[in-house]
Amino acid sequence: MRLRGTARINARNHLEIGGCDTVELARRFGTPLYVMDEALIRENCRAYREAFASEAGGMVLYAAKTFLTTGMARLVDEEGLGLDVVSGGELYTALAAGFPSERIYFNGNNKSPAELEEALAARIGGVVVDNPSELALLSDLAARRGQRVAVLLRIAPGVQAHTHEYIQTGQADSKFGFPLVGGVALAGVKEALSASHLDLRGYHCHIGSQILALESYRAAVRAMLEFAAEARAATGYAPEVLDLGGGLGARYTADDDPPPIEELARTMRAAVAEEAAAHGLPCPTIFVEPGRSIVGEAGTTLYTVGAIKDIPGVRRYVAVDGGMTDNPRVALYQAVYEAIVANRAADAPSEVVSVAGKCCESGDMLLWDAALPPVERGDLLAVFTTGAYNYSMASNYNRLPRPAVVLVGGGRARLLVARETYADLIRLDLIPEDLARPEEKRLPAARQAP
Numbered sequence: 001m002r003l004r005g006t007a008r009i010n011a012r013n014h015l016e017i018g019g020c021d022t023v024e025l026a027r028r029f030g031t032p033l034y035v036m037d038e039a040l041i042r043e044n045c046r047a048y049r050e051a052f053a054s055e056a057g058g059m060v061l062y063a064a065k066t067f068l069t070t071g072m073a074r075l076v077d078e079e080g081l082g083l084d085v086v087s088g089g090e091l092y093t094a095l096a097a098g099f100p101s102e103r104i105y106f107n108g109n110n111k112s113p114a115e116l117e118e119a120l121a122a123r124i125g126g127v128v129v130d131n132p133s134e135l136a137l138l139s140d141l142a143a144r145r146g147q148r149v150a151v152l153l154r155i156a157p158g159v160q161a162h163t164h165e166y167i168q169t170g171q172a173d174s175k176f177g178f179p180l181v182g183g184v185a186l187a188g189v190k191e192a193l194s195a196s197h198l199d200l201r202g203y204h205c206h207i208g209s210q211i212l213a214l215e216s217y218r219a220a221v222r223a224m225l226e227f228a229a230e231a232r233a234a235t236g237y238a239p240e241v242l243d244l245g246g247g248l249g250a251r252y253t254a255d256d257d258p259p260p261i262e263e264l265a266r267t268m269r270a271a272v273a274e275e276a277a278a279h280g281l282p283c284p285t286i287f288v289e290p291g292r293s294i295v296g297e298a299g300t301t302l303y304t305v306g307a308i309k310d311i312p313g314v315r316r317y318v319a320v321d322g323g324m325t326d327n328p329r330v331a332l333y334q335a336v337y338e339a340i341v342a343n344r345a346a347d348a349p350s351e352v353v354s355v356a357g358k359c360c361e362s363g364d365m366l367l368w369d370a371a372l373p374p375v376e377r378g379d380l381l382a383v384f385t386t387g388a389y390n391y392s393m394a395s396n397y398n399r400l401p402r403p404a405v406v407l408v409g410g411g412r413a414r415l416l417v418a419r420e421t422y423a424d425l426i427r428l429d430l431i432p433e434d435l436a437r438p439e440e441k442r443l444p445a446a447r448q449a450p
Contacts, residue, residue, distance in 0.1 A: 001338055002254070004297040004384055005040030006409075015342035015382050017300060018408030022342045025413060026302050026380050029404050032322030033302045034391050036067075036416065038075070038409030040298040041387075044261070045079035048290055051265035055286050059125075061105055063246050063291030064090045066388045067299070071407065071416040073097035082125065084246075084289040088115040095122055107154070107204075107289075109176050110134075116141050126150035128204045128243070130177060132184070135191055135198075142197035152204040152243055152287075153178055153192060155185050157223035159207045159216060177205065180227055189231045200237065202284055203228065206245030209292060212258050214267045217244060221271040229279035243287035244268055250296030252385045253338050261293065292388040299387020301326065301403075302342060303366075305379040306358070316353045318375050323357015324364040325400045327383070327390045331363045339370055342382040347373035355381065359398050391417070399425050 003009075010016040014023045018037050026033060048060045061084040062076045073094045076083060082103035085091045094104055104124040106115070109131065116138055119127060129135050129151050142149045156177035178185040192200040207220050224242060232238045249258040259267075268286055276283040303320035310316050329335035339355065341347065349371035357364035366383060375381075394402045401420035406413050431440070 001340065004251070004300075005037040005043075007037070007300070007384075009345040013344055013346050015300075015340060015345040018413075019411035020408040020413050022300075022302055022382060023380055025406060025408070026304065026342075028413070029406055029415070030419060031302050031304045031380070032320075032326050032403040034326070034386065034403055034405040034417075035300045035302060036295070036387060036405060036407045037298040037300070038407050041075065041295055042079060044290075044294040044298070045076065045081055047261040048265075048288070048294070049080055051262045052286065052288065054269070057240075058285045059103070059105075059287045061103075061287060061289045062294060063289045064094065065392060066291030067295045067390075067392050068093055069405065069416045070097040071414075072295075073099045075407075077103075084291075088112070088118055091115070091118060091122065091124070101125070105152075105287075113137060113141065120145055120147055120149060123147075126152060126201060128152045128154050129188075129192070130154045132178070132188055132191070135188060135195075139191075139195040139198055142195075146197075148197050148199055150199045150201050151192060152202050152241060153185070153188050153200070154204045154206070155180065155224060155227060157205045157207065157220050157227070159205075159220045159223055180223070185227060186231055186234060189235055189237060193235060193237055200239075202239030202241030202243065204243035204245065204287075206289065207247060209247045210249040211247040212249045212256065214259055214264065216247075217264070217268055218271045220244060221268070221275050225272070225275035225279055225281060228281055228284075232281065238281050239284045241287055242272060242284040243289065246289040246291050246293070248290060248293040250292050250385055250388060252296075253336050258293065261290075296388035297385050299385065299390060301383045301386040301390065303381045303383070305375055305377055305381055308375065308377060316351065317356050318353045318372075318381075319356045319358060320366065320381055321358060322403065323359045323366060324361065325357070325359060325397050326394050326403050327357075327366060327386060328393050328395070329389060330365055330367075331361075337367055337383050337385060339367055339372065339381055339383045341373055341375060342380040344373055344379070345382075349373055351375075355383075359400070396420075396425060401425060 007017045014021050052058050059082045061082040064085045074097050077099050083094050084105050084107055086108035101122045102125045105126045106119045107128040154177040156174050156179045178188045192198050228239055273283055303322050307319040324331050352369050355367040404419035405417035407416050
């Protein structure tokens with residue numbers, strides 16, 4: 001198995017990441033534990049920044065939904081990237097970290113009036129408008145404030161990327177974007193151009209996630225610039241910006257072979273230049289929104305092995321102290337991962353087991369038929385490529401506290417997120433007054449509903 005980033009096997013036969021022994025990390029911070037490789041995150045940020053450096057005015061916007069904390073926002077800022085947020089919570093997190101608002105773009109298919117007001121108040125770099133209803137709402141809010149806001153129109157280009165159906169987003173039948181069919185997208189362009197407080201900068205599309213074939217991006221460019229030519233013929237408007245979204249895949253298993261970031265940039269630039277020339281359009285500036293390809297392989301989750309159960313002639317189940325609460329992707333997308341026993345990292349695989357989580361769900365599985373050395377209770381299991389959409393999609397199902405997140409690099413380990421406690425689980429719970437016991441009514445500290 002090829003290790004990711006700074007991961008290596010040290011002299012103690014332990015997995016080491018960022019110069020930190022994972023066995024020691026588990027002892028210090030507990031398990032489950034998300035471990036983020038700082039050097040690999042920074043390396044990927046820089047690769048994107050340098051690959052798209054020739055784009056005058058272009059932006060690399062890190063997709064916050066992939067993994068965002070205040071510390072992560074600060075790291076992204078240090079690396080000179082922008083930020084693509086999709087909720088008021090993500091915007092709040094970024095602003096709380098001191099992220100420059102002019103490098104924030106707000107995406108998403110159902111932004112509330114309150115969220116758009118927050119974005120306008122922060123004077124963010126721009127809003128990616130998803131649909132006609134939102135276009136009218138934003139236009140009205142901006143006019144009331146007497147504020148002009150930069151916008152991109154999200155177009156559904158009718159491109160179906162080769163990935164899981166739940167993470168395809170560019171096809172015509174999608175909840176995202178102005179569809180090309182029926183003249184909806186063209187009507188959106190006309191409406192945006194007529195809105196006195198909207199500054200239409202260009203178009204946006206996003207065709208899906210975990211994309212390994214660059215032809216999907218070429219097809220998106222063809223569709224987008226064909227539409228741009230149609231819109232110019234009808235309105236005289238040509239886009240300054242073409243935001244091609246994110247979606248580049250990460251290596252989860254040996255079967256995955258994502259193209260290098262530099263190859264993605266070359267492909268996008270060549271396709272945009274070729275299609276713009278073919279339609280007689282000025283070549284637009286490229287924006288991209290990577291997420292998974294920046295943090296996916298930089299994340300490793302550590303678990304402690306608990307119960308082991310054999311079903312003779314069928315399967316050996318190895319249970320760990322986490323599961324679908326810290327990694328729902330297996331249940332949602334049938335995601336496949338690689339793992340090793342971190343406290344015996346160089347030991348050769350000799351048995352096939354299936355790794356189960358501890359939730360009360362038959363579907364709570366982390367790995368099916370994984371080749372591992374003999375596993376014992378108390379062993380430390382490391383599951384790779386868990387940096388993207390694991391912490392951000394984590395839940396408290398079965399009232400399990402969410403794990404801590406630690407950033408490792410140069411032999412140092414620093415907490416990005418503290419481990420939740422049982423007290424955190426009930427912090428917002430309320431006991432209605434009619435359910436309070438007599439002794440609780442006399443205690444001012446009792447948390448009761450108003």
